[in-house]
Amino acid sequence: MVDDSQLAESKSIHKTTGKTFWYATRVLPTRVREATYVLYAFFRVADEVVDDAGDASPADQRAELEEIREAALGGDSDDPVLTAFSEMREAYGIPDEEIHTFIDAMIADIDKNRYQTFEEVRGYMRGSAAAVGVMMSYVMEPDDVSLALPHARKLGEAFQMTNFLRDVGEDIDELDRVYLPIDTLERFGSGVEDIRNKEPTPAFRKAMEAELNRTEKLYAEGIKGIAYLPRDCQFAILVSAILYADHHRLIRERDYDTLTATPSISKPRKISLLARARWHWIWNKDPEAVFAKVSSVPNAETRTRGEGVSPSPTQ
Numbered sequence: 001m002v003d004d005s006q007l008a009e010s011k012s013i014h015k016t017t018g019k020t021f022w023y024a025t026r027v028l029p030t031r032v033r034e035a036t037y038v039l040y041a042f043f044r045v046a047d048e049v050v051d052d053a054g055d056a057s058p059a060d061q062r063a064e065l066e067e068i069r070e071a072a073l074g075g076d077s078d079d080p081v082l083t084a085f086s087e088m089r090e091a092y093g094i095p096d097e098e099i100h101t102f103i104d105a106m107i108a109d110i111d112k113n114r115y116q117t118f119e120e121v122r123g124y125m126r127g128s129a130a131a132v133g134v135m136m137s138y139v140m141e142p143d144d145v146s147l148a149l150p151h152a153r154k155l156g157e158a159f160q161m162t163n164f165l166r167d168v169g170e171d172i173d174e175l176d177r178v179y180l181p182i183d184t185l186e187r188f189g190s191g192v193e194d195i196r197n198k199e200p201t202p203a204f205r206k207a208m209e210a211e212l213n214r215t216e217k218l219y220a221e222g223i224k225g226i227a228y229l230p231r232d233c234q235f236a237i238l239v240s241a242i243l244y245a246d247h248h249r250l251i252r253e254r255d256y257d258t259l260t261a262t263p264s265i266s267k268p269r270k271i272s273l274l275a276r277a278r279w280h281w282i283w284n285k286d287p288e289a290v291f292a293k294v295s296s297v298p299n300a301e302t303r304t305r306g307e308g309v310s311p312s313p314t315q
Contacts, residue, residue: 024240027274029232035088035139042072042085043132046102050109051175058110069103092138101127102135113177114192118214121164121181122157129153129160133222140233151225155237158218159244165212166247169259172196184210200257208256212248216297219245226287238287239277242295243270249296 025036049056049064056064071077073096074086089099105127115121133156134149142148164171164179171177172195185191188210190203223241226234243265250263273294280290292299 024236024243027239028236032140032233032236035092036136038081038084038088039132039135039139041081043102045079045081046106050106061110062107065103065107069099072099072103088139092141094135094138098131098134102131103127105131109177113175114182115179116182118181118184121161121179124179125157125160126153129156132156137229140229142229144228148225148228151222151228154218155222155225155241158215158222158241161211161215161218162244162247165208165215165251166258166263168195168208169198170262180207180211195259198259200255200259204259205256208251208258212251212256216245216248219291219295219297223288223291231285234285234287235277235281238281238290239274241291242273242277245295245297246273 025033025040028036046065046068049061049068053061067077068082071079071082072085072089074090077083077086088094105124108124108127112124115124130153133152133154136156137145137148137152140148168178168180171179178192178195180195182192185194185204185207188203188206190201190207193199194201194204219241223238226237226241229237246265246269247263250265251258254261254263277290277294280293284290291297
């Protein structure tokens with residue numbers, strides 16, 4: 001079983017680096033909350049090998065990620081987070097395939113920094129995001145995990161795409177990465193040079209709008225699966241979706257410019273969204289209905305593909 005020191009280390013990593021998801025995690029039941037700390041810490045430990053590599057060579061990064069893979073699957077490790085994750089993986093029956101897929105995505109980040117199509121991005125997200133949703137689903141222990149998993153994958157992808165759209169300028173500056181599909185940029189007459197030069201041209205803004213709309217369809221599919229989760233977990237996952245999606249409001253308010261600044265949700269705003277979601281949840285336990293009421297995502301059914309959209313009014 002995970003001991004107190006392992007849990008404390010995992011919780012510290014989560015609180016420090018996962019500020020949006022942290023608020024939602026706090027309303028999970030204890031049985032799931034503590035496991036979520038460990039899950040998130042494991043993801044960060046692996047992610048930092050690539051994103052905070054320092055002077056480490058690509059070969060060294062690959063070797064370290066392989067060590068993390070081995071430890072996560074039950075190998076010996078002195079790292080409290082990896083040891084805790086391995087024990088938790090076994091306890092909840094998380095499939096080995098999801099660990100392999102996640103680590104493979106981290107390894108891909110070492111060399112690959114451009115994606116031609118959305119399908120390429122989605123292939124990467126199968127490990128970096130969908131696998132996260134799958135592992136989280138196993139930890140929550142729904143009655144029939146097979147019903148929850150397709151939606152969990154979509155919601156994981158939605159969260160990841162929101163991060164990509166929020167961090168376009170930051171990713172090119174710090175990591176020389178562009179996760180926006182090149183063909184989307186080119187379809188509107190933009191390209192990587194607009195991103196590198198920090199020029200939010202009309203073409204770049206149109207490309208951002210298109211990907212934001214695509215991402216909101218992923219949210220719609222992901223939210224449908226919350227009903228398959230245990231009742232005591234549903235509100236927390238709903239809140240996490242509302243919080244992540246609120247970045248879309250900020251992106252639209254900036255007219256899709258995430259090159260010259262990175263939008264950030266304020267603490268008062270997070271608390272306000274949590275309170276509003278709680279109020280609506282008291283009266284209506286339908287995740288889709290509450291998401292529609294509280295989130296900043298326009299109703300996908302009321303707009304046609306490719307049309308511009310504006311933030312929904314405050315409920």
